[in-house]
Amino acid sequence: MLSLLFGSFLISIAAIFGPCLFATVRWYRKLHNSQLCLPPSPPGQLFFGHTRVIPSQNPEIYYQKLSKEYKSDVLYFQQYRTPVIVLNSGRAADELLSKRGANYSSRPRFVLFEVMRWGLTLTFMPWGPLFKAHRALLQKNFTKSNVLQYQERQEQEARRAILSITKNPSGWESHIRRPVFASNIVLQIAFGMELTRDEDSSVQVATGLANRVLAEGGSPGSTVIDNFPFLSKLPNWIVRSEALRHARKWGWIIRHLHDTPFSASKRHFENGTLQHNSFAYPLLKRHAENQSRGISSDLTMADINGAAATIFIAGFDTTNTTILVGILALLLYPTVFGKAREALDRAIGKDCLPAFSDRENPGLRYINYIVEETSRWRPLSPLGVPHKSLEDDVYNGMFIPKGSTVYFNVWAMSRDESTYEDPELFNPDRYVPIEEGGVGEPILQGPFGFGRRICVGKHLAQASVWIALATLIATMDISNSFGPDGNEIKPDVKFSSGLSR
C-alpha cells in the first residue's frame, strides 16, 4: 500500500515538474545554440541564473562597473528563466529603444505591482490595443504646445509654495510637496478639482506613503514574484518574500490614490463644478453622452479612472523629488546658487517674480541648465521602467532574445566620462555651447526614457521644475540649518534605491 502511494506521489511530481524541466532545457538549448553570442555577462548560478548575483540595492552602479570591466555597453543577465538586457549607453538605448522601437516598446509583466493593485496604468501596460488607446489619450494632452495652458496654474502654485515657506521655513519640504506644488498641479490637471479637506488630507498621507511604496518596491519586474506569478496567490507564511509582504501591506495606498480623487471628480462632474480644461472632464462628458444615447462607450469608467490616476501617480512624486534634488544641489553648490540668483536679478530685476514668459530669455539660460543638470546629476529613475522585446534581435553582433526585459541604465549614461568631464560635479555650465566659450557637453538623453514609451509628462514636468526652482532662487536663500550649539548641520545625503530614487 505504502509503495503504491509513493509510486503515485512520484508520478504526480513527474507530471508537474516534467514539462517545466523539458521546457527549460529546450529554452536553454535554443538560447545557447544560437550562432550568435549573447552580450557579456558574469558567471551565473544553476536555476537562479544571475538572480542572486545582482545586488538588490542600487543595481545600476553594479551594471555600470561591469559595463566598464567588460568594455561593453550592453550586458546580459538571466533572472531565473527571463533574459535581461541592460543598456549602459545612450547610443545603445537610442538604437534599440528608439530606432527599433517597434520591437522594444512592450513592458514585462509586473506581477508585484499587480499585487499592489495598480489599475489601468499606462506605465505598466504591455504593447497592444489597450496601451495604444491609453497612450494616445495621454500623449495628446501633454504635447509641448498643449501644456502651455497649465502655465498660469504652475506659476500660481510655485508662488503659493514660496509664500507658505516664508511663513514656516523649517517646514519647507512639505510646502514644496504640500499644500500646493507638485501634487496639486497634477491632481488638478488630472481630476479637475480641489479636494475637500478630509479627502485632501487622506490623499496627502497616501502620497507621502506612496513615495515609500515606490522606492522600496525594488526594480520593477525583478522580484521572484515577477518571475513566478503563481507565488503571488500563496500566503506570506509559504512564500516568505519581503517584496510580496511589502506589496500586500501597502497596496491600499495605490488604490486610494486611484480611487479617492476620481470619486471626487465624478461627484463634481455630476454637480457641474468640474473644471472643463481638466483631463477627466471631456472623457466623463463623452461617457455620459454615450450612456444617455444608449451607445456603449469605447472608454469604460475603469479606463478613465486609470488614465487620470496615471497622470497623478506618475506625475506628483517624480516632479516633487526632482525639485528636492535641485534644492539639494543648490545647497551643496552655493556658487551655482549665487550665479543663478545673479542671472535672475539681471534678467528680470529684484522686484519681479519669474514667469514662463522669461523662460526663453537668453539671460536665463543658466536656470535651464540647472534643470537639465539636476536630472543628469541624480537621475530620478536610474534604471528607468524596463521595456520588453517582442522578437529576437541582433545588436553589434550580439544576440538579444525575444522576451528580454530591457533596462536602460541612465545612471551609467550620466557617469560616462567620455561625454561628461568630472560627472560627479554638479556643473550647469557644462552645457554652454563651444561657440559661446563653453565645452558644449550634450544634454543627457534618458532621464525621461526612450522611444514609444518616453515619458508622457516630460514637458509638463520640466516646466514645473523650472518655475519652482526659478521662483525659489529669486526669493529665498538656501543654507544649512544650525543646531542648538550654533553650529551648522551638514546634511548626511542618502538616496533610496528602487524605481525612483
Ligand code: HEM
Ligand atoms: C521630473 C519628472 C519626471 C520624470 C523624471 C519622469 C520619468 C519617466 C520615465 C523614466 C518613464 C519611463 C519611460 C520609458 O519607459 O522609456 C516615464 C514614463 C511615464 N511618465 Fe514620467 N516622469 C516625470 C514626470 C511625469 C509627469 C508630470 C507625468 C504626468 C503628466 C508623467 C507621466 C508618465 C507616464 C504616463 C509614463 C508612462 C509612459 C508609457 O509607459 O508609455 N511623468 N516617466
